Amino acid sequence: MRLECRVTGGDFQAAGEAAARVKRALRQVGVDPETARRAAIVAYEAEMNIVIHASRGILAVDISPDRIEVAADDEGPGIPDISLAMQEGYSTAPEHVREMGFGAGLGLPNMKRYSDQFHIESTVGRGTSVRMVINLPSKGSLP
Amino acid sequence: MSGLFHSVLLIEEKCRGCTRCIKNCPTEAIRVRQGKARINAERCTDCGECIRTCDNHAKTAITDSLERLKEFKYTIALPAPALYGQFGPDVDPDRVLAALIDMGFDDVFEVARGADVATLATREYLSRHREVRPMISAACPAVVRLIQVRFPALIDHLIPVDSPMTCAGKLAKEGKSRELGIAPDEIGTFFITPCPAKVTWVREAVKRGFRAVDGAISIASVYGEISRRLASPGSAPPRRKASGAGIGWGGSGGENAAVGLENYIVVDGIHSVIDVLEEVEVGRLGSVDFIEAQACIGGCVGGALVVRNPFIAHVHLNKLAKRFADMPAFTAEEKEELTRRARAGCFDMRQDIAAVPAFRLDHDVSRAISKAEMIEKVVKELPGLDCGSCGSPHCRALAEDIVQGLAVDTDCVFKLRDQVKVLAEQLFDLAKKNPSAMGAGPGPREDGG
Numbered sequence: 001m002r003l004e005c006r007v008t009g010g011d012f013q014a015a016g017e018a019a020a021r022v023k024r025a026l027r028q029v030g031v032d033p034e035t036a037r038r039a040a041i042v043a044y045e046a047e048m049n050i051v052i053h054a055s056r057g058i059l060a061v062d063i064s065p066d067r068i069e070v071a072a073d074d075e076g077p078g079i080p081d082i083s084l085a086m087q088e089g090y091s092t093a094p095e096h097v098r099e100m101g102f103g104a105g106l107g108l109p110n111m112k113r114y115s116d117q118f119h120i121e122s123t124v125g126r127g128t129s130v131r132m133v134i135n136l137p138s139k140g141s142l143p
Numbered sequence: 144m145s146g147l148f149h150s151v152l153l154i155e156e157k158c159r160g161c162t163r164c165i166k167n168c169p170t171e172a173i174r175v176r177q178g179k180a181r182i183n184a185e186r187c188t189d190c191g192e193c194i195r196t197c198d199n200h201a202k203t204a205i206t207d208s209l210e211r212l213k214e215f216k217y218t219i220a221l222p223a224p225a226l227y228g229q230f231g232p233d234v235d236p237d238r239v240l241a242a243l244i245d246m247g248f249d250d251v252f253e254v255a256r257g258a259d260v261a262t263l264a265t266r267e268y269l270s271r272h273r274e275v276r277p278m279i280s281a282a283c284p285a286v287v288r289l290i291q292v293r294f295p296a297l298i299d300h301l302i303p304v305d306s307p308m309t310c311a312g313k314l315a316k317e318g319k320s321r322e323l324g325i326a327p328d329e330i331g332t333f334f335i336t337p338c339p340a341k342v343t344w345v346r347e348a349v350k351r352g353f354r355a356v357d358g359a360i361s362i363a364s365v366y367g368e369i370s371r372r373l374a375s376p377g378s379a380p381p382r383r384k385a386s387g388a389g390i391g392w393g394g395s396g397g398e399n400a401a402v403g404l405e406n407y408i409v410v411d412g413i414h415s416v417i418d419v420l421e422e423v424e425v426g427r428l429g430s431v432d433f434i435e436a437q438a439c440i441g442g443c444v445g446g447a448l449v450v451r452n453p454f455i456a457h458v459h460l461n462k463l464a465k466r467f468a469d470m471p472a473f474t475a476e477e478k479e480e481l482t483r484r485a486r487a488g489c490f491d492m493r494q495d496i497a498a499v500p501a502f503r504l505d506h507d508v509s510r511a512i513s514k515a516e517m518i519e520k521v522v523k524e525l526p527g528l529d530c531g532s533c534g535s536p537h538c539r540a541l542a543e544d545i546v547q548g549l550a551v552d553t554d555c556v557f558k559l560r561d562q563v564k565v566l567a568e569q570l571f572d573l574a575k576k577n578p579s580a581m582g583a584g585p586g587p588r589e590d591g592g
Binding site: 036 | 296500503505514
């Protein structure tokens, strides 16, 4: 199944709503709690990155019996140096965002850490696309 | 259906089938069907929100009565700290404890004292387990149940320390059994409870053969009797052993004040607790060590089975906590012994808190995914007003119920109206058509048939 959520840059009031939708779906599908949590963290961090840095974007999540794919595509400033952005603690989030407790420089590193496959592409001045895959432990019935 | 016992239940004849409870239930466990509320046993956390929100008093909690004292050779009351808050700040806890003895109990063991033990065991656990943060208190049974059914990935964040009630029950039975030379099973321990979720916890534990606490009697049911006994001035023999900090556990913030950590959050009210747990679930709040989370606003003094206004009761409790602030909870020897036992796992309840996810659509993942897809389709067809008239809490929940075969789309009054309209138009069109024999139909065919 596919879930698509529009995410608006700078809208901190609605931030987390897309991830909440994803979480509800994962609960219903019955993905095991630990995998569901990894997917929730990844989706949330991807959503927050759009809210913090981009002007708008789409978070799309595909859930199938063997994997969860999370894709975040945004229109925004893009990332000039991806390897720098991937470092823990590195952040370009403005002060007012950090005051809200976001932008600690853990977003991208966490997205990579909690996913089994991680791919990022970015064009400065245009936007960023992140693709992540989380494998489900095993197919079929859960106990 | 599970064979799970629930304290919270519906009084059918009082239920008018309104939508108040379904809208307020934090786990969407209630539906109105055939004009009556139905509670889903797997999802219900016994938080008591529905008891509080029902204007018709159609929700109630099963608790034990004092009659049950007869089942035991010896009985011990385990009064919740919240009980002290029900009376004025000048009422000495000793007098409340004396009133309980007067009502038929052979002895008392304060749950506030159990809280002193839980404080010690919690500190002990947190200092030795640093791998997971934030850790969440497991003292509130409704919060524990909420995590089991809705946030199963957060089970590892629960501090697996017995609640003050269980600590009190264990120590009360153990001590008395030794002192009187009778079997622990002959001693009945009864929690004087502010909360239906505790009643459920007690019954479920007894079902598993674990009998630290044998029953739970609501504060509301003993309040009158105790007040009557407090009306005349008097003094009582000293029975209170709990520290001020232990008494403070009865109100939100008290637990953390007792445990004494710096990086903490205190959250009360089940809907706010959910908000915080949602954040923990997505990996936020990792810098917090300890979350004190209570389902009721104000903490246990706000329980569904109390009498006094929770805010006033909280003030009473804080005054008592202050008054006994300098009382050490334990002697040095007691502390050493309890710490040793805490380390040995005597107050560990990890086995009681397994995940019991209650939201999956199907045991088969593939089937669950197709159902989830159908839900997305169905929800688009619904008006999105979330009015609740269908008996499900909101349109998405109705979509889920439809896909699960528990409701039909015409349960939605707007869908029904649309269908009636289509039907009415068809009827109108049909009514205009006269049978040809009456002259208004299509004329006879030219060729004469």
